[in-house]
Amino acid sequence: MKLITAIVKPHKLDEIKEALQAFGVQGLTVTEASGYGRQRGHTEVYRGAEYQVDLVPKIRIEVLVDDSDAEELIRVIVSAAATGKIGDGKVWSVPVDSVVRVRTGERGADAL
Amino acid sequence: MASAITTLAADAPTLSAANTGFMLICSALVMLMTPGLAFFYGGMVRVKSSLNMLMMSFISLGIVTILWVLYGFSLAFGTDSGSLIGWNSDYVGLSGIGITELWDGYTIPVYVFAVFQLMFAVITPALISGALADRVKFGAWVLFTALWVTVVYFPVAHWVWGAGGWLFELGVIDFAGGTAVHINAGAAALGVILVIGKRVGFKKDPMRPHSLPLVMLGAGLLWFGWFGFNAGSWLGNDDGVGAVMFVNTQVATAAAMLAWLGYEKLRHGSFTTLGAASGAVAGLVAITPSGGAVSPLGAIAIGVIAGVLCAMAVGLKYKFGYDDSLDVIGVHLVGGVAGSLLVGLFATGGVQSDVAGLFYGGGLEQLGKQAIGVFAVLAYSLVASALLAFLLDKTIGMRVSEDDEVAGIDQVEHAETAYDFSGAGGGAASRTTAAPTPSAASKKVDA
Numbered sequence: 255m256k257l258i259t260a261i262v263k264p265h266k267l268d269e270i271k272e273a274l275q276a277f278g279v280q281g282l283t284v285t286e287a288s289g290y291g292r293q294r295g296h297t298e299v300y301r302g303a304e305y306q307v308d309l310v311p312k313i314r315i316e317v318l319v320d321d322s323d324a325e326e327l328i329r330v331i332v333s334a335a336a337t338g339k340i341g342d343g344k345v346w347s348v349p350v351d352s353v354v355r356v357r358t359g360e361r362g363a364d365a366l
Numbered sequence: 367m368a369s370a371i372t373t374l375a376a377d378a379p380t381l382s383a384a385n386t387g388f389m390l391i392c393s394a395l396v397m398l399m400t401p402g403l404a405f406f407y408g409g410m411v412r413v414k415s416s417l418n419m420l421m422m423s424f425i426s427l428g429i430v431t432i433l434w435v436l437y438g439f440s441l442a443f444g445t446d447s448g449s450l451i452g453w454n455s456d457y458v459g460l461s462g463i464g465i466t467e468l469w470d471g472y473t474i475p476v477y478v479f480a481v482f483q484l485m486f487a488v489i490t491p492a493l494i495s496g497a498l499a500d501r502v503k504f505g506a507w508v509l510f511t512a513l514w515v516t517v518v519y520f521p522v523a524h525w526v527w528g529a530g531g532w533l534f535e536l537g538v539i540d541f542a543g544g545t546a547v548h549i550n551a552g553a554a555a556l557g558v559i560l561v562i563g564k565r566v567g568f569k570k571d572p573m574r575p576h577s578l579p580l581v582m583l584g585a586g587l588l589w590f591g592w593f594g595f596n597a598g599s600w601l602g603n604d605d606g607v608g609a610v611m612f613v614n615t616q617v618a619t620a621a622a623m624l625a626w627l628g629y630e631k632l633r634h635g636s637f638t639t640l641g642a643a644s645g646a647v648a649g650l651v652a653i654t655p656s657g658g659a660v661s662p663l664g665a666i667a668i669g670v671i672a673g674v675l676c677a678m679a680v681g682l683k684y685k686f687g688y689d690d691s692l693d694v695i696g697v698h699l700v701g702g703v704a705g706s707l708l709v710g711l712f713a714t715g716g717v718q719s720d721v722a723g724l725f726y727g728g729g730l731e732q733l734g735k736q737a738i739g740v741f742a743v744l745a746y747s748l749v750a751s752a753l754l755a756f757l758l759d760k761t762i763g764m765r766v767s768e769d770d771e772v773a774g775i776d777q778v779e780h781a782e783t784a785y786d787f788s789g790a791g792g793g794a795a796s797r798t799t800a801a802p803t804p805s806a807a808s809k810k811v812d813a
Contacts, residue, residue, distance in 0.1 A: 298574065299634045301644060301693060302681045305572050 255350040255363065256324040260315040261287060262335040262343040267313050273334035277327060279317055280366065287314040293340045312343065318353060318366055381466060382473035385602035389478045395594025396485035400427055400492050402587025406643065407496045409580025410692050414774025415500040416576060416784040422495035422507055429511050430488045435460050438487060439480050441520035446530025451521050470529070472601050482598060483523070490519050490547045494751075496692035497555035500565050501771050504779040506764045510558075510754060518554065518750050522546050522743055538739035539732070541611065541718060542599035544655020544706040545743045552699025553744045555690060557751035562764045564689035566771050573691075578639045585643035589619060592650045596657055600718070607658060610717050614657035615650065618669035622649025625673030633677075641677070648676035648697050652705030658718035659709050668712060672704045703740050710736045 262270060267284065274282060288309040295308040319327050324347050331345050355365040404423035411419045430438070437458055444454030456462025460480060469479040491511045498507070525531040526538065526546040533545070540546060565573070575581060597612040626645025627637045652672030653665055660668065680696035683689060690696065710733025715722030722728030758764050765771070770778040777783060 299630070299636055299638060300574050300640050301638075301696075302630065302634060302677070303684065304634075305574050 256319055256347045257350050258317045258347045260331050260345040261312050264311055264313045266335045270334045273330050277330050283316040285314040287312045379473045385473045386478055388603055389474050389482055392594035392598025393482040393485055395591045399588050399591035400489045402584050402591055403492055405580050406584025407692055409577040410575040411499045413576045417776040417780050417782055419499055423492040426488050426492040430515055434484045434487050438520050442523040443528050449532035452524045452528050490551050493551035494555045497559050497690045497694040499691035501765050503766055506758050506762055513754050518747050522550050533739045536735055538735050539659055539709050540655045541658035542596045542654045544702045545739050548651045548698040548702030549743050550747045552695050553747035554751035555694040557748045558755040561752050561755040566768055568689045581643050585646050607718050611657045613662055614665035615653055617662050618653035618665040619646050619649035621666045621669030622673035625670040626677045629674050629677040645673045648672045648701045651698055651701030655706045656709045659713040661714050664712035668708050672701050675704050676701050706736050706740045
């Protein structure tokens with residue numbers, strides 16, 4: 255099993271959710287996040303005084319999937335999240351040792 | 367007011383129901399400017415001091431109203447003494463005035479004139495507060511306001527508008543308060559901050575406005591109320607001068623907003639909300655002294671000049687290192703000086719008075735008079751306000767402690783905070799733990 259984590263622009267959340275549903279993903283977790291990549295935030299100007307805003311709002315999406323679906327799912331997320339502009343975000347996956355469904359106690363792939 | 371330069375009718379005036387009704391509405395409009403100003407300023411400070419900013423403006427409605435009735439109206443508009451101050455014991459407590467008694471030379475009751483002028487006296491010290499954001503003890507501010515209107519505003523209003531006042535007699539044109547209100551407040555702001563110093567973290571910590579929508583709301587209310595401020599300053603509508611002033615107020619404000627936005631687009635790359643609000647206020651300030659004397663095209667020119675000048679001026683605090691928190695100097699002092707001096711250039715001689723400015727064949731004479739008015743009020747207010755602040759700082763202390771300033775002045779001075787962030791999910795750490803109970807003091811009374 256893999257945990258796929260995507261840090262994306264907030265306004266892309268709906269598109270990504272729809273793409274994941276179309277792919278057949280059963281559940282996901284969404285968190286509000288903030289951070290910066292190479293573009294280092296943005297500048298705001300108030301009466302000529304400039305404020306450097308480093309941390310910009312992002313959305314963090316986490317999905318647990320079977321190993322066999324992982325690569326395809328990453329492609330789905332990336333294509334739904336891409337705008338081509340700076341700050342689109344990142345997607346990565348990490349191996350997961352075990353998963354338990356809290357309600358039933360099922361483990362592994364059955365718990366997904 | 368400036369309107370006393372010419373009288374409305376040759377015959378002995380009688381009470382005009384139309385003018386009286388108009389002036390009562392104008393007074394109510396001017397009253398609305400003070401809460402409008404509170405929002406304009408309140409949105410520009412950080413969350414932790416937004417209530418204090420609102421209160422520093424709002425309290426003026428309390429203090430100045432009472433002082434005005436007790437003795438302020440008498441000092442400003444009583445019988446002249448030495449061209450410097452007025453006095454009329456009938457005005458003390460507004461107790462010796464008949465309800466149908468007319469303001470001399472006009473068609474409105476003395477009561478109406480007194481209440482219209484009261485609103486000007488209320489907003490002027492409130493204007494100063496924007497320079498002092500985040501750091502002044504509320505009690506000290508209340509005392510400062512009471513002393514300041516007594517020592518500075520009431521006399522200056524007499525100089526500029528009172529029959530016999532020295533600037534009035536000199537022929538300085540201040541239709542609705544460029545010198546008596548805006549230059550006066552701006553210079554006072556400078557005087558006080560030179561004494562009390564900068565906010566903790568000035569030029570180091572980010573101090574961006576916490577709510578630009580509030581700023582826009584406040585600017586909108588100011589613009590709306592300003593029609594009463596300006597169009598009402600002719601004290602009637604028998605001859606169309608008030609209408610010219612209304613038009614000029616609108617066009618100068620529009621021009622100044624566009625000019626400020628244009629300047630910052632060129633200079634900083636964006637058309638900002640704060641720029642639109644600030645530009646509008648700069649235009650309102652600049653047209654206040656001049657709008658009764660100029661044509662609408664002149665008003666556009668004055669708006670553009672004021673918009674650009676004030677937009678440039680607000681950056682000076684970073685250059686010179688004085689902390690005029692919300693740019694009272696940059697907008698009100700600079701805008702007021704610009705508007706007052708431009709009368710000397712753009713006065714057409716065909717509206718409130720027959721005095722023509724340089725561009726209308728009048729030479730430099732009026733410009734010279736305007737300059738005397740500007741610098742007399744500026745110098746007096748600057749020095750007197752700095753002395754008052756110094757006096758208060760040495761006795762009761764003007765500033766809250768550094769720790770309190772960093773933690774937020776709202777909690778320390780008002781035992782309140784502006785917003786409850788704990789309700790909308792999370793925020794468990796800041797949730798209040800105790801149910802509301804009577805405070806310790808009232809419990810004792812109960813027992």
